[in-house]
């Protein structure tokens with residue numbers, strides 16, 4: 462009997478133990494999963510604003526299950542849109558070109574001081590003897606005016622001073638102004654032509670401007686600045702990066718173009734410049750651009766190669782129609798060397814205009830006279846600094862006034 466009682470008791474304890482285990486295991490199963498660590502529950506929208514995260518996380522953490530939590534569907538996409546948007550390059554509005562030279566006159570006058578002021582000081586001497594006239598001649602030669610134009614100027618001045626008799630500073634200034642203007646010329650057409658009109662197939666064709674010159678003269682910079690001049694005048698521009706000789710030139714040009722919303726057509730480094738130039742004009746026709754500007758490579762040390770290449774670029778571009786301008790870029794600080802370079806380029810292609818760069822950095826403004834005489838083509842633009850809008854249409858009057866300190 463005792464044995465039976467003991468057996469029943471053991472059975473009861475065993476049963477109780479088993480049911481206890483089951484209950485505890487069920488209890489365990491009912492415990493919520495660990496929601497706080499799950500990003501889909503507590504994490505804020507993928508790209509939160511600063512400060513949005515802290516509040517919902519602490520409030521929702523303790524007991525909420527995955528089913529209880531509303532996913533932040535509606536708000537999530539809106540929040541990150543603004544800060545994440547890729548930055549479109551800002552299109553700049555270049556300064557108007559009218560009166561740029563006048564605006565930059567102070568800079569020009571500063572760098573040209575020795576010429577204008579030097580001449581006026583000499584002319585103001587009480588006795589204009591042979592020595593003084595020789596000094597005047599030297600001053601002009603030092604400023605790169607060139608031998609023949611210098612002699613012309615001195616002769617005419619001597620004549621007029623003799624006739625004039627009395628010489629007030631105003632009179633002298635006036636005389637010098639007139640004679641310098643005479644040398645530079647006020648009648649030449651100095652506009653950059655961009656209106657060639659019709660192409661070989663009768664289609665509308667953009668104006669085509671080729672920019673040539675020795676590397677380092679500021680050729681690529683000038684092409685970029687010229688794009689801005691044209692855009693400022695309301696024209697649409699396509700750039701052709703046909704300087705495949707210098708690796709960075711195409712990048713440099715493209716950056717200039719992007720600043721004013723002009724597309725740049727480029728090819729592989731060391732590629733065929735003529736085919737890039739051809740494609741640039743093709744692109745210009747396709748997008749009905751007003752002007753295509755073609756930057757070319759210049760290497761004096763391989764003169765024959767240069768001649769072949771430049772000539773070819775022009776011929777190939779002409780398959781589309783006329784090239785309106787071939788602008789030669791010259792560094793004013795190189796003086797007579799610049800003239801030698803100019804002649805080499807003039808042998809290769811017909812230059813229609815000169816761009817004189819770095820005129821802000823030299824007292825030798827006389828190169829304007831010399832280069833025009835030498836090549837028989839007008840200076841059309843001048844570079845007066847490294848700023849994006851420091852390229853100005855050349856105006857003889859403003860230039861001479863800057864030289865001799867007139868009008869302020």
Ligand SMILES: Nc1nc2c(ncn2[C@@H]2O[C@H](COP(=O)(O)OP(=O)(O)OP(=O)(O)O)[C@@H](O)[C@H]2O)c(=O)[nH]1
Pocket residue numbers: 675676677678679680681682683704707710758759818819820821822843844845846847851
């Ligand atoms: N002070 C001054 N600097 C200028 C002027 N024009 C160009 N420069 C500077 O001259 C340097 C050479 O200019 P680039 O345009 O790179 O020369 P580049 O002739 O195009 O050379 P390549 O691209 O190799 O053919 C740059 O530092 C320009 O900022 C100017 O009118 N005044």
